[in-house]
Amino acid sequence: xxxxxxxxxxxxxxxxxxxVIIVVFPVYVALIASTHGPFAMGSGRMxxxxxxxxxxxxxxxxxxxxxGAAPFWLMAWNSLWMAVIITAGKIVISILSAFAIVYFxxxxxxxxxxxxxxxxxxxxxxxIIPTFAVVANLGLLNxxxxxxxxxxxxxxxxxxxxxxxxxxxDELMEAARxxxxxxxxxxxxxxxxxxxxxxxxxxxxxxxxxxxxxxxPMLVTTxxxxxxxxxxxxxxxxxxxxxxxxxxxxxAVVMAMLPPVLIxxxxxxxxxxxxxxxxx
Amino acid sequence: MDTxxxxxxxxxxxxxxxxxxxxxxxIFFIWPAGQAVKSSFEREDPFGLATSFVGLxxxxxxxxxxxxxxxIGRTAVFALAVTVISMGLALILxxxxxxxxxxxxxxxxxxxxxxxxxxxxxxxLWWFLFNSSTGILPYMLSFFGVDWNHxxxxxxxxxxIIVAASWKQISYNFLFFLAGMQSVPQSLNEAAAIDGAGxxxxxxxxxxxxxxxxxxxxxxxxxxxTMFDTFGVIDATTTGGPNxxxxxxxxxxxxxxxxxxxxxxxxxxxVILMLFVIALTVIQFRYVERRVQY
Numbered sequence: 001x002x003x004x005x006x007x008x009x010x011x012x013x014x015x016x017x018x019x020v021i022i023v024v025f026p027v028y029v030a031l032i033a034s035t036h037g038p039f040a041m042g043s044g045r046m047x048x049x050x051x052x053x054x055x056x057x058x059x060x061x062x063x064x065x066x067x068g069a070a071p072f073w074l075m076a077w078n079s080l081w082m083a084v085i086i087t088a089g090k091i092v093i094s095i096l097s098a099f100a101i102v103y104f105x106x107x108x109x110x111x112x113x114x115x116x117x118x119x120x121x122x123x124x125x126x127x128i129i130p131t132f133a134v135v136a137n138l139g140l141l142n143x144x145x146x147x148x149x150x151x152x153x154x155x156x157x158x159x160x161x162x163x164x165x166x167x168x169x170d171e172l173m174e175a176a177r178x179x180x181x182x183x184x185x186x187x188x189x190x191x192x193x194x195x196x197x198x199x200x201x202x203x204x205x206x207x208x209x210x211x212x213x214x215x216x217p218m219l220v221t222t223x224x225x226x227x228x229x230x231x232x233x234x235x236x237x238x239x240x241x242x243x244x245x246x247x248x249x250x251x252a253v254v255m256a257m258l259p260p261v262l263i264x265x266x267x268x269x270x271x272x273x274x275x276x277x278x279x280x
Numbered sequence: 281m282d283t284x285x286x287x288x289x290x291x292x293x294x295x296x297x298x299x300x301x302x303x304x305x306x307i308f309f310i311w312p313a314g315q316a317v318k319s320s321f322e323r324e325d326p327f328g329l330a331t332s333f334v335g336l337x338x339x340x341x342x343x344x345x346x347x348x349x350x351x352i353g354r355t356a357v358f359a360l361a362v363t364v365i366s367m368g369l370a371l372i373l374x375x376x377x378x379x380x381x382x383x384x385x386x387x388x389x390x391x392x393x394x395x396x397x398x399x400x401x402x403x404x405l406w407w408f409l410f411n412s413s414t415g416i417l418p419y420m421l422s423f424f425g426v427d428w429n430h431x432x433x434x435x436x437x438x439x440x441i442i443v444a445a446s447w448k449q450i451s452y453n454f455l456f457f458l459a460g461m462q463s464v465p466q467s468l469n470e471a472a473a474i475d476g477a478g479x480x481x482x483x484x485x486x487x488x489x490x491x492x493x494x495x496x497x498x499x500x501x502x503x504x505x506t507m508f509d510t511f512g513v514i515d516a517t518t519t520g521g522p523n524x525x526x527x528x529x530x531x532x533x534x535x536x537x538x539x540x541x542x543x544x545x546x547x548x549x550x551v552i553l554m555l556f557v558i559a560l561t562v563i564q565f566r567y568v569e570r571r572v573q574y
Contacts (some may be wrong), residue, residue: 003473012376013383020390024449026405027397029416030465033408093301105287110552112298115305121561124310125508125530126553129537129546130312130319153301170285183288212398214512219538225564228402234516237404239564246414260396270388275395275452276459279491 002194007212027254032059048086057251066236070224072252075232079256082147082211082217082228089152090206091199098161099187120155125215132219142223143270149218157276158201163277165191201274208260229256281524297358313554315557320547338548347524347548348532356527358442359506366446367498375483378461388458395451399509403516406444429519434525441526444517445510451496452505460494461487502566504557529553 029048036051049159061237100106101113124131131150176186203254214230221227227235233256236249264271320338322331377387397405402465409417410430418428430436464487472482508530514520518528520535527535530553537546 002488005479006477012379012495015372015376016380016387019369020387021374022369023391023394023447026402026409026447027394029406029409063535069357093304097298100282100294103288104290104294104297105283105288106294107295111284112302112331115302115310118310122554123504123556123557126550126557127312127316128311128534128550129310129543130305130315130550133315134308134312134537149304153304153309155286158301166284173284174286177286177288183290183293186288212396212400212512214398214400214515215534215540218515230398230512233404234400237407237516246408246411250408251406257397257401257510260398261393263376264396265389266305268392271392271395272455273457275455 005022007169012104027257030250030254033246034254036247038198038245038247053172053247054251057247058255060158060248060254061252066232066248066252069232069235070227070228074225075227075229076209078090078144078147078226078257079211079229080214080259083142083207084149085144086151086210086213087206089148089205090154090157091202093152094154094157095161095192095195095199098158098165099191101158103183109166116153116154116155116158117154118126124151128219135220141220144226146220147217147228148210151213153212157206160198161195164195168194197270197273198277201270201277202272203274204263205274205278207263209215232256296409308317316547316550319543320546323544334544337553338544342545342548342552345457351527351529351532354438354526355507358438358445358510358526358528361442361504362445362506362510363499363502365442366449367453367495367502369446370450371457373450374454374457375487379468379479384568385448386447389452392451394448395455398513399445399448400516402444402448403441403513406440406447407517417421424440430522432522437522437526440517441510441513444513445506449502449505453502455492456494456498460491464490485519497564500560504560507553517560 011088030048032048034057035054036047037053037056061072069075074261097112097116101109133152135146136140138146140149171188173186178192181189212230213228215224217228218231221231233249233253237244291384299392313397319331321333321335323334324331365475373387373391377391394402409415410428412418412429418426419429428436430440468490469482469485472486477485510528511530511534514526514528514531518526520531529549533546533549533553535540536549538547566573
C-alpha cells in the first residue's frame with residue numbers, strides 16, 4: 001500500500017465483505033436447506049439458521065434412490081471415474097504430442113499442430129448431433145469410453161506443455177544426447193520430472209473440468225448405471241412433483257459440488273497456476 | 281512454429297507420439313464438424329433413407345425465421361449482461377483485494393471457490409433461491425411490489441439466468457484481474473503518489489490502462505462462456521422458456537437437433553456457431569501475439 005488512508009481501507013473491507021456475502025449466499029442457503037426436515041420450507045419462508053436434520057438428509061440421499069436418478073454412490077463413482085479418465089487421458093496425449101512437436105522435426109509437424117489447434121474452435125456444444133452420431137456408430141453409448149474419449153483431445157494442455165518445453169534449456173537435451181540417451185529415455189528421466197508442477201496444476205484444473213461435464217453425459221447415457229452426479233442432481237431437481245423435497249435435493253447438490261470446491265480451497269496455489277497458465 | 285536448436289533424429293517415433301491426439305481429434309472433432317457442415321446443405325426424408333442437396337436453403341430459412349432472429353437477440357442481451365456484470369463486480373473486488381496485504385489471501389479464497397461450482401449446480405442453486413413457493417428472493421421482492429414469476433414472465437426468466445451465469449463467472453474474472461493487477465509495477469504507483477495523485481486517479485490513469493490486455497482477454501473468454509458453457513444453467517432452470525424467452529442459440533441447437541430431430545436446421549445453426557467461435561479464437565490469438573511483443 002502506498003499511503004495510509006483509514007477510511008479507504010474501511011471502505012475496501014466493506015466492499016469485500018459484501019462481495020463475499022453475494023458469492024457465498026446461494027450456497028449458504030443450500031446448506032441451510034439441507035439441514036432441515038421436509039416441512040420447514042413448504043410454508044413459503046425459508047429458515048435462515050441451520051436445523052438439526054443434516055445427518056438424516058445425508059443418510060437419505062446416500063441410501064434412497066430418487067425417481068429419475070441412480071443411486072447416489074453410483075453416480076458419484078461415475079463422476080469420479082469420468083473426471084479421472086479425462087484428466088489422465090488429456091495429460092498423457094497432450095504431453096506426448098507436445099514432446100513430438102517440440103523435440104522432433106518431421107514432415108507433417110505443422111499440420112499436426114494445426115489439427116490440434118482446431119479443437120479450440122469446436123466446443124462440444126456446437127457439434128452435438130454429429131459427435132453423438134459418431135459415438136453411437138462406434139457403439140460407445142452408455143460406456144465410460146463414450147463418456148470420456150470425445151472430451152479428451154485438448155489444445156490448451158498441449159500448448160501449455162509446448163510452452164513449458166520451449167523454456168527447458170537446450171543444453172539438457174544436448175547433454176542427454178551426448179551421453180547416449182534416446183528420446184524416450186530423455187523424456188522419462190528428464191522432461192517428466194521437470195514437468196511435475198505443470199502436471200499437478202493441470203490435474204487440478206482438468207479434474208474440475210471433468211467433474212462439471214453435463215451436456216455430454218446427458219447425451220450419451222440412457223442407462224441409469226452410467227448417470228453422473230451433475231445429471232443426477234438436475235434430474236432430482238426437475239421432477240415435476242407437487243412439492244419437491246428441497247431439503248433432500250439441496251443435500252445432494254451440496255454433496256455433489258463438494259469435491260471440486262474442496263480441491264480449489266485446499267490446492268489453491270496449484271489451481272491458480274493451472275488456470276492462469278492454461279488460459280493464456 | 282519453432283523446435284529446439286537440435287532435435288532428436290527419428291523416423292517413426294514422433295508420429296507415434298502425436299498419433300493418439302490426432303486420431304481422437306480427427307474422429308471426434310474434425311469428422312463431426314465436417315458432417316455438420318455437410319448436413320447443413322442437405323435434407324433428409326422423414327425415414328432417413330435418402331438425402332438430397334438443398335444448398336443454402338437451411339441458412340436462408342434460418343435467417344427468415346423470426347424465432348431464430350429473436351434467439352440471436354436474446355443471446356446478445358444475455359452475453360452482454362453476463363459479461364458486463366461479472367467483469368464489473370470482479371474488477372471491483374480485485375481492486376479491493378489488491379489494496380490489502382494481510383487479509384488478501386483469505387478474501388481471495390472466499391471469492392475463488394465458486395469456480396468449482398458447475399453451471400448446472402449454479403442453475404439449481406439460483407432456481408431454488410428464486411423459486412416462487414419456497415424461495416427467499418421472491419419473498420423479499422414482494423415487499424417492493426414485484427410479483428416474481430420466472431415460469432410465466434420472460435423478463436424474470438432472463439434475469440434469473442443472467443444472475444446465475446454471472447454469479448458463477450465472478451471468481452474466474454476476479455482471478456485474472458487480480459493477477460493482472462499484481463503485475464503492474466509498484467514503482468509506477470509510488471511515483472504517481474509522490475506526485476500527488478490520489479488512489480482513484482492512480483487507478484484510472486495507471487492501473488486500468490495497464491490492465492487493458494487482461495480486460496480484452498476476459499471479454500473474449502466471457503463471451504465464449506456465456507454463449508456455450510451456460511448450457512447447464514439454462515437446462516437446470518428455464519429450459520429455454522417461458523415461451524422461448526431464454527432460448528439462446530446453443531440451447532436452440534440442442535432442442536432443435538436432439539429433441540426436435542430437425543437435423544438440417546440444427547446443423548446449419550451449429551455451423552453458424554462454429555464460425556462465431558472461429559472468429560473469437562482468431563481475434564484472441566492475434567491479440568495474444570501482439571501482447572507477447574508488448
